[in-house]
Structure formats: structure tokens, C-alpha cells
Amino acid sequence: MYDADVIVIGSGGGGAVAAKELGEKGLKVLVLEAGAFYGNKKWPQPNSDRGGEWSSSFDDLDVGIYKQIYNRYENNMNDVVSGVFRFGPADRRRAPWHRVLRQKGDIWQLSGVGGTTQHYWAQSPRAFPASVDNVWPISYAELIPYYEKVEATLPVNFSPTTPKEELFYYGVKKAGWRLNPTLDVVSPGFRPNPNAILPPNAELMNPCYSLEQLNEMEGCNLQGHCMNGCTAGPSVDRIAKRGTLVSYVPLALRTGNVSIRPNSFTTKILTDHDPQGGLRATGVRFRDTWTGETGELSARAVVLAAGCIESPRLWLNSALPYNSWVGRGLTNHCFDWVGGVFDEQDLMSIMGLPAVYPYMGQTSGARVDIPGTGVFQVSCLSPGLMSFLTYGFSEASYDALRPPEPGEPWDIRGRVVGPQLKELMMNYSRTMTYLLLTDDETLYHNRVEVDPLLKDENGPIPVVHYTPSPKTLQRRDQLARYACESLKAAGAKRIIRSDTPFAFQLHLESTMRMGFVVDTNCEAYQVKRLFIADNSVHFNGIGGPNPTLTTQALATRTADKLAIKYFS
Amino acid sequence: MQIAKTYAAQVDPSTYETFRSLVEAIVPTTPCFGAEQTAGAVDLCVHEYMIWELDHTLALMLGINLTVFPLSAPTAGMLNSGAAQFVAKGGAQDAPCRPVWALSPFSALCPADRIVVLSLLEQLWFDLGLLPPPYQHDGGFLKFIIDYLNRGTMFGNYSEWPAYGTTRLNTPTLRRLECFPTGWQQTGYPGVSSGYRAFRGFMLFIVRDKGGYEIV
Numbered sequence: 001m002y003d004a005d006v007i008v009i010g011s012g013g014g015g016a017v018a019a020k021e022l023g024e025k026g027l028k029v030l031v032l033e034a035g036a037f038y039g040n041k042k043w044p045q046p047n048s049d050r051g052g053e054w055s056s057s058f059d060d061l062d063v064g065i066y067k068q069i070y071n072r073y074e075n076n077m078n079d080v081v082s083g084v085f086r087f088g089p090a091d092r093r094r095a096p097w098h099r100v101l102r103q104k105g106d107i108w109q110l111s112g113v114g115g116t117t118q119h120y121w122a123q124s125p126r127a128f129p130a131s132v133d134n135v136w137p138i139s140y141a142e143l144i145p146y147y148e149k150v151e152a153t154l155p156v157n158f159s160p161t162t163p164k165e166e167l168f169y170y171g172v173k174k175a176g177w178r179l180n181p182t183l184d185v186v187s188p189g190f191r192p193n194p195n196a197i198l199p200p201n202a203e204l205m206n207p208c209y210s211l212e213q214l215n216e217m218e219g220c221n222l223q224g225h226c227m228n229g230c231t232a233g234p235s236v237d238r239i240a241k242r243g244t245l246v247s248y249v250p251l252a253l254r255t256g257n258v259s260i261r262p263n264s265f266t267t268k269i270l271t272d273h274d275p276q277g278g279l280r281a282t283g284v285r286f287r288d289t290w291t292g293e294t295g296e297l298s299a300r301a302v303v304l305a306a307g308c309i310e311s312p313r314l315w316l317n318s319a320l321p322y323n324s325w326v327g328r329g330l331t332n333h334c335f336d337w338v339g340g341v342f343d344e345q346d347l348m349s350i351m352g353l354p355a356v357y358p359y360m361g362q363t364s365g366a367r368v369d370i371p372g373t374g375v376f377q378v379s380c381l382s383p384g385l386m387s388f389l390t391y392g393f394s395e396a397s398y399d400a401l402r403p404p405e406p407g408e409p410w411d412i413r414g415r416v417v418g419p420q421l422k423e424l425m426m427n428y429s430r431t432m433t434y435l436l437l438t439d440d441e442t443l444y445h446n447r448v449e450v451d452p453l454l455k456d457e458n459g460p461i462p463v464v465h466y467t468p469s470p471k472t473l474q475r476r477d478q479l480a481r482y483a484c485e486s487l488k489a490a491g492a493k494r495i496i497r498s499d500t501p502f503a504f505q506l507h508l509e510s511t512m513r514m515g516f517v518v519d520t521n522c523e524a525y526q527v528k529r530l531f532i533a534d535n536s537v538h539f540n541g542i543g544g545p546n547p548t549l550t551t552q553a554l555a556t557r558t559a560d561k562l563a564i565k566y567f568s
Numbered sequence: 569m570q571i572a573k574t575y576a577a578q579v580d581p582s583t584y585e586t587f588r589s590l591v592e593a594i595v596p597t598t599p600c601f602g603a604e605q606t607a608g609a610v611d612l613c614v615h616e617y618m619i620w621e622l623d624h625t626l627a628l629m630l631g632i633n634l635t636v637f638p639l640s641a642p643t644a645g646m647l648n649s650g651a652a653q654f655v656a657k658g659g660a661q662d663a664p665c666r667p668v669w670a671l672s673p674f675s676a677l678c679p680a681d682r683i684v685v686l687s688l689l690e691q692l693w694f695d696l697g698l699l700p701p702p703y704q705h706d707g708g709f710l711k712f713i714i715d716y717l718n719r720g721t722m723f724g725n726y727s728e729w730p731a732y733g734t735t736r737l738n739t740p741t742l743r744r745l746e747c748f749p750t751g752w753q754q755t756g757y758p759g760v761s762s763g764y765r766a767f768r769g770f771m772l773f774i775v776r777d778k779g780g781y782e783i784v
Binding site for chain 1: 593594595596598600601605608621624625626627628629634636679680683684686687690691706707708709711712714715716718719720721722723724725726727728729739740741743745751752754755756757758760761762763764765766767768769770771772773774776779781783
């Protein structure tokens with residue numbers, strides 16, 4: 001009668017986890033993904049040729065195709081208009097799928113199997129317990145076994161030290177921060193990042209192996225391409241950086257119960273009257289992004305994991321029952337970005353090296369956690385990405401037109417252009433940069449809605465509004481001061497605060513909040529058999545830590561709850 | 569070269585010149601920093617990158633058809649309207665270059681004044697009713713795009729895009745690298761790598777055993 005036991009909408013950080021967990025329970029699962037499937041024999045040229053329809057076998061995975069596409073060139077990979085990593089159709093001749101953002105900022109979300117984890121930096125910290133206990137409808141203790149399961153599955157381990165982490169540790173220790181050797185952060189301190197990246201290859205420092213040989217072996221080789229497409233590994237399922245494309249998706253396919261259909265944009269959740277009253281989800285309608293053909297699939301339950309923007313959009317475009325919190329309460333860690341330029345002689349005396357080498361190692365390898373305020377983490381990128389994040393992207397206009405007040409812990413605030421930009425970029429290899437993640441207050445007015453007029457081929461398009469509260473801005477400013485003080489302590493000669501646009505959306509969370517839109521099992525209050533398994537169910541921004549691990553823990557738990565309720 | 573030339577030839581001269589002067593103001597040519605550091609965004613054709621990006625970024629339904637709305641020409645029009653209003657209000661530090669004014673008021677300004685115009689545009693200081701659609705009376709989208717013009721120029725300049733050379737304006741899957749990127753040379757980035765022997769130990773490590781874990 002049904003096409004599947006469960007349909008999962010989206011194969012990113014959450015959907016792939018739900019699919020694997022449900023498949024391991026013996027349930028028949030169909031996954032619909034709007035973007036491409038990279039590294040699969042069914043789609044040898046995924047960006048220019050339609051290829052197949054479904055992949056159901058682990059043997060379909062092909063690391064040769066994967067490495068051909070993931071070529072590590074920053075513009076080819078991360079151009080938001082036409083890159084491999086964008087929110088758009090697989091066909092790169094076409095425009096991306098538009099979201100309306102009427103303020104400074106940008107939205108870094110990706111379509112494709114693996115979703116945004118294809119270019120995430122694999123940071124996998126747990127939530128701050130103080131942001132969950134007595135705040136969320138469930139306790140932190142309730143999450144712990146699921147955190148542990150995900151951490152062991154990915155797996156998660158602490159980041160190795162490379163030059164930039166060594167310099168970071170030197171600075172934060174001098175600034176007075178203490179080592180915090182824990183996964184459950186209840187007090188301020190520094191630690192290496194808990195990252196979903198395989199530990200370094202044991203032969204990395206052995207000159208008998210060439211780098212090319214090492215790149216075909218298991219283990220991180222510190223190539224620095226977490227964001228531009230990690231290629232370290234002998235097979236798709238053993239790639240070092242553990243986005244879900246290379247971790248949970250292969251595990252899901254191994255169950256023999258999961259089929260994935262990329263290039264399929266879900267445009268409607270189908271419902272019927274539930275015999276016990278109200279509505280229940282019965283399936284989905286989707287549109288093939290290559291042919292424009294539509295199809296419908298039915299299932300006994302549906303898991304919505306389309307992300308913090310598309311999940312509320314799909315709810316609204318499906319005309320599901322009105323709920324005043326659908327799309328509301330968006331949090332985003334209200335980021336900032338700071339950098340320090342070092343002199344060669346200082347670096348020599350600290351590390352015995354003449355540069356920071358921002359392109360070596362895991363993109364982000366160490367952090368200071370400050371519950372109640374947020375996080376700052378050393379984060380270094382290739383020059384195109386680094387130049388615009390550090391000097392071109394700002395809430396604060398141009399530094400030269402509005403120089404900072406004397407006494408501030410930064411020498412530059414806002415954009416830098418002209419000869420000064422050229423001069424600063426000449427110092428790229430001696431510049432260390434940090435991403436700052438703020439404990440963001442959850443506000444009703446921050447939201448995703450759909451435009452009353454504008455549509456694309458998938459229906460009315462999303463409009464995203466985000467304005468931080470004064471409290472969030474106060475915390476962000478405090479984080480910037482802590483971060484710049486540690487750069488100063490390390491000996492940075494010039495310190496830059498970009499004052500990143502508030503709406504630079506990397507960590508969107510809480511637009512379909514637990515306790516408002518979904519219950520504690522992550523089942524929608526108003527639509528039975530519809531579960532949500534992405535960042536949108538978070539009650540808040542979890543205090544500032546990167547949200548993916550918490551989504552993955554919850555998706556694991558949701559799969560358990562769904563199976564018990566409807567399939568036991 | 570043919571394809572790049574053909575695409576560039578489709579762009580109207582005013583739009584082309586406006587983007588040329590935009591990227592020049594953001595990443596200038598700087599012979600004073602030595603031969604390797606001389607090339608700026610104009611030398612690397614980053615204005616063509618910006619035009620291509622803006623012309624391929626927006627697709628919406630128009631009636632029953634998905635339609636691409638090229639944004640480079642209205643964006644140039646918006647910059648030129650800002651420049652004209654700026655000069656009319658007596659804001660320019662240096663007199664605009666008269667021979668260029670008819671083609672592009674924005675380009676007729678000195679680089680420092682172009683940056684001031686960008687700053688005033690994002691502060692919504694001008695009469696937004698005089699801007700072309702889709703910027704007319706849409707201050708939010710105007711703020712978004714002014715910020716994008718800055719970061720897009722930097723990303724185009726310091727990424728590998730200029731090194732796609734004669735294939736730079738092809739559809740992305742058909743671009744091919746023709747040389748080592750100038751922006752990477754200027755910054756000392758060695759290019760994509762299959763690894764670095766940069767391991768300097770662990771601060772902490774998780775050891776898992778029999779379902780449990782220990783931090784060592």
C-alpha cells in the first residue's frame with residue numbers, strides 16, 4: 001500500500017542520520033534530496049548530466065568520481081552563485097535557488113547529498129549544558145547517550161595541533177584562559193575542537209610516503225580543505241572529514257533498506273485525516289530538478305530534514321495547519337570574525353616557524369568556550385575566502401571612513417579596501433583569524449516566511465529576517481574583546497575586527513522549535529507521523545557551540561521515538 | 569579567448585566601465601609594492617567576474633516560466649545614480665573626470681570618492697526613488713548588494729577564478745586553469761595540496777573502549 005515505511009526529506013546533517021538509524025532498524029526508507037549526489041556511479045557527471053534516479057547500494061559509491069568533483073579550488077567549490085557547494089540545482093548552468101535577504105549578510109547552506117556538512121568544518125561540540133537544562137523541554141542528560149553514539153559513529157576526536165593551533169594556545173594561555181579537558185562544558189576555558197575528522201594518518205610525518213600516497217590512505221593529512229572539499233581517504237566512506245556524505249550516507253546504504261533520490265525537490269507534504277483526529281502525514285510530492293516532472297510517494301511516516309529555511313517553507317507551502325511559531329525564533333550565533341597579523345621574528349621566537357601557515361591543518365582546530373557568552377575558535381581559510389571574511393564583509397562600513405576609537409583592542413574595524421587591502425593580504429601567511437559564535441537570544445521576530453509574490457519553480461520562495469537583540473550584541477562585543485586580547489597577548493602587531501554582518505547565516509537554528517512546533521519526540525503537534533530532524537527543532541542556539549552534533553544526536557533519538565511509536 | 573570575449577562583448581559599455589572602476593577602487597593596481605604585487609582586480613578581469621555573477625544569480629517565475637533576471641546592468645545603474653546624486657550634492661573631493669562622466673558617473677569619480685559613494689549607498693543616504701529597479705525603494709536589498717560588491721570582488725580577486733583565463737566566463741564545469749592564480753601568488757598561498765607534514769602533537773585525545781570513552 002505504501003511506497004516506504006518512512007520518507008526522509010533532505011540528506012544533510014540530520015536527514016542522513018535519521019535514514020541510517022531507521023534503516024538499521026529494518027525500516028524501508030526513501031530519502032529525497034534536492035541537490036546532486038557526488039561520488040556515486042549513478043551520476044558520473046552530476047553537474048552536467050541527469051544520470052540515474054535512485055541509489056540503493058553501498059557499491060554505487062565511487063571515490064574517483066568524488067575526488068574529481070571535490071577538486072579543492074576555492075572558487076570552483078564555494079562560489080555561492082555557481083560553485084559545487086551552493087544551494088541550487090545540480091546543473092551548474094542554472095542559477096541558484098534564491099532566498100530573499102533584505103539586509104547585509106549571506107546564507108551558507110548547500111543542497112546535495114550531505115547538505116551543508118559537505119563544506120562544514122566538522123566542529124562537533126555538544127551544547128553548553130546550561131543552555132539546555134531547565135531551558136529546553138528535555139534535559140541535557142537525555143541527550144548524552146545520543147551524543148555518545150554520534151561521537152563514536154562519525155567519529156569525533158580532538159583536533160591535532162598544527163602551527164596555527166600552537167599559536168592560538170600560546171595566546172589564550174597568556175590571556176589567562178585555562179585548559180578545559182571535557183566534552184561537557186560548564187566553565188570557561190580553551191580546548192582543541194572536538195571535530196568529526198579522522199585522526200592524522202600515522203605515516204604523515206614519515207617521508208617514505210609521498211603526500212599523494214598519503215592522500216589515498218586513511219586519516220587526516222592536514223591538507224586544510226575542510227571547506228573546499230576534503231579528499232583524504234581511500235574510499236568515499238573513509239574520507240577524513242566526516243560530513244554525512246561520507247559517514248552516515250554510506251552507513252545508511254549499507255543497511256540495504258535505504259534508497260536515495262537526489263535531484264528531487266520536495267514541494268509538498270501530503271496529509272490525510274488521522275483516525276484519531278487531526279491530520280497525519282502520508283507522503284510527499286516532489287519535482288525532478290532536471291526534467292521538471294513531478295512525482296508522489298507515500299509512507300507511514302515522514303521525516304522533514306530540509307534545514308532551518310526550507311523546513312518552515314515546506315510547511316507553509318504545503319498549507320499545513322497554522323502555527324504562530326512555524327519559521328519563528330530563528331537564531332544564528334550572530335557571528336563576528338577577527339584577525340591578527342604577526343611579525344616573522346615573533347613567530348620564530350614563539351614556534352620556531354616564520355609563518356602561521358593558515359592553510360595547513362584542520363580549518364578550525366581549537367577554541368575558547370565561555371558559557372553565557374559564546375565561543376571563539378581559530379579558523380583559517382584559503383585566501384579568497386579569507387580576504388572577504390576579514391576585509392570585505394562588514395556591518396560597519398569602511399575602516400578608513402570610520403576608524404576605531406583609541407583604546408579599542410582592535411586597530412581596524414570594518415572593511416579595508418585599496419592599497420591597504422593589498423598590503424594586508426601580502427601578510428596572509430602571517431595572519432591568524434578567528435570565528436566568533438555568540439550565545440544568541442531567541443526572538444520571535446527573527447524568522448523565515450514565504451514571499452507573498454515571488455516564486456521559483458518550487459513554489460513561493462523564503463524570506464529570511466534576522467536582527468539580534470541588544471543582549472546578543474553585548475555578548476558578541478565581549479567575545480570580540482576576549483578574542484582580540486588573546487591575539488594581542490600572542491604578539492599580533494595589527495588586529496582586525498571585521499564586524500561581520502549580523503545576517504551571515506551559518507548556524508541557523510530553532511525555526512520549528514521543540515515545545516512550539518514539535519513535541520519532545522520531535523513529532524509535529526498538528527500533523528501526526530510528521531517528524532522533524534534538522535537544526536530547526538532546537539529550542540535555542542545551544543549557547544554558541546556549533547549545532548550539527550546536537551542535531552545529529554536528536555535525529556538519532558527521533559528515529560528511536562518514531563520507530564517505537566509507529567513500528568514496534 | 570573567444571568565449572570570454574563574446575560574453576564580455578554582450579555587456580553594455582556603461583555597465584562594463586562601471587564595474588571596472590568598482591573593482592579598481594577595491595583592489596587597485598599597486599606598482600609601489602613591487603612587480604609581483606602590482607596586478608590588481610582590473611588586471612585580473614575581476615569586473616567580468618562580478619558581471620557574470622550578477623547576471624547568473626537570480627531566477628524567478630515570470631508567469632509560467634522560470635526566468636533569469638540579469639542584475640549587472642541595474643547594479644551599474646544604481647552605482648551611477650549614487651555617483652550623480654553625490655556630485656550634485658557637492659560631495660566629491662576631486663572633480664569628476666568629464667570625458668568619462670557620460671559613460672559612467674561612478675567611473676568618473678576618483679577611487680576614494682567611489683568608496684564614499686558605496687558607503688553612502690549602504691547608509692541609504694541617497695534618494696532611493698531615483699535608483700533603478702530592483703533597488704528603487706528597496707533599501708534592504710541595496711544594503712545586501714553593496715556589501716556583496718565588496719566581498720565578491722575580493723573573492724574573485726584572491727581565489728583561483730582569474731587563472732581560468734580564456735575559459736573564465738564559461739559555464740563553471742567547462743572552466744580550466746591556465747596558470748597559477750595571481751592572487752594566490754601575491755598572498756603566498758601554495759595552492760591546493762594533498763597534505764602537509766605539519767603535525768605538532770595533541771593537546772587532548774579521546775580513547776574509546778567498550779562503549780565508553782576517556783579523554784587523555
